[in-house]
Amino acid sequence: MKKITTKEIKERLNQVTCLDDPLFETFSEDERKSVQQAISSTKKRLQKVEQLKQHFEEMKGFENKAYSAGFKYIAGIDEVGRGPLAGPVVAAAVILPSDFSLYEVNDSKQLSATKRDELFDKIKDNALAIGIGIMDQGVIDSVNIYEATKLAMKEAVSQLKVTPDCLLIDAMTLDLAIPQEKIIKGDARSISIACASIIAKVTRDKMMEDFDNVYPGYGFAKNAGYGTKEHLEGLDKNGVTPIHRKTFAPIKNMI
Template identity: 50%
Template sequence: MMKKQSIADLRRLFENGELKEEKIKELKTDERKGVQSLVKAYEKQRQKEQELEKKFSEMSQFEHRAIQLGKKFVAGVDEAGRGPLAGPVVAAAVILPDDFKLLGLNDSKQLNEAARENYFTIIKNKAISYGVAVIDSQTIDRINIFEATKLAMRGAIQKLHVLPNHVLIDAVQLTDLPCTSESIIKGDSKSISIAAASILAKVTRDHIMREIHMEFPEYDFAANMGYGTKHHMKKLEELGATPYHRKTFAPVRNVLEKKEGATTEYL
């Protein structure tokens, strides 16, 4: 009788992808609990990969359709930072190659920080072209957040080194572009190009907020990214606004008006 392979050897073969389906089918009849655990773990991982493959294929439909219509270079555009009380709004535009594949790519909000940072590097290295634009809080206060978002998106598109033939935009309509465009609601979870842009925009903005944190650590911008957390609001009321706060946003404006009123009353 042939000696059975050890569980340690089988684990190594599974991890290295060296087992063929016939052998795995045979292992399903192995009575050892350790072997059955390995088989179940393999099947679970395989199912997860199949689901990711399916999701990636579904998220490539907008790009494939545009390419079939003769649009060689399709750019995805998204922004990060419309809602925070402090910091810039950042937009990114990305043109991915036809053979691009990154399983697990999704809306940046659905990924943890480690995954975003990893994908950030991969996307920049593999993209045909990408552009990132940053609009500061003073401009946001001057023209409003919606116009600032559109300005950032246009700026990101203009920074592309390759002129796109078609642009896929997350939920925003942009006019007078040098090519055709398409606005997709929740596009960051429906298009790989928009998802890639959301990663670049989010990670770039996070890096900026960590730099601002070094200048104003009391507000804990490295953790809250400028959003109105309980700690952030407490420090805003205690210390007032920084140059990076959006003074036209109601929570900031209310605190400033309250402080000005208290100062006037005191005088």
């Protein structure tokens, strides 16, 4: 009888979805090094999936608590862009269905740009509602970054097509007549806030990429407006642009 090839074994292992699949035992006595490596890599893949699922379930704790309290439309809210020297602060509000199960979701800072873009599309496809709030550098300079962040969050809530009955907010409280919970490091602890962080981050990064075309020489596409070496050198060489925050150092010292 013809011996099954390593390629065929790998193809079969690629279809395995649980660690107790009998295929592991079937191929365990195969002495070929390539087969044992395929078994090992498959187990590592499945272990990673299990870890993601476990983390995901832990991150649903705040949402599950809210559901148990009788809330139905829970909006997670987060912002991106409080620290940069240029560009807007962007907030997002996301309402997820109760059966949401996108296990790869995490705090946007823990994800690669490629993964964020991928999850951005999947979250948009699955969410019940998404709202985005943007406050530009003019607003930031007028009211300060903290207040501008609150305004962006409130705008994001107002843009939701489904009215939320509960808010989960990353490290903030808002003067809105909606029950809410302030969660420190919420983007790493709540699944809906994590989704909001991804939506806000990808939205703002795309805006900064567009600004890079309008105002070349500062590296906005790469640094998103943060004060990197390239950005500071661009300021020294090219001066202040209309999207720079005039109340932030070192810009305020250059005007």
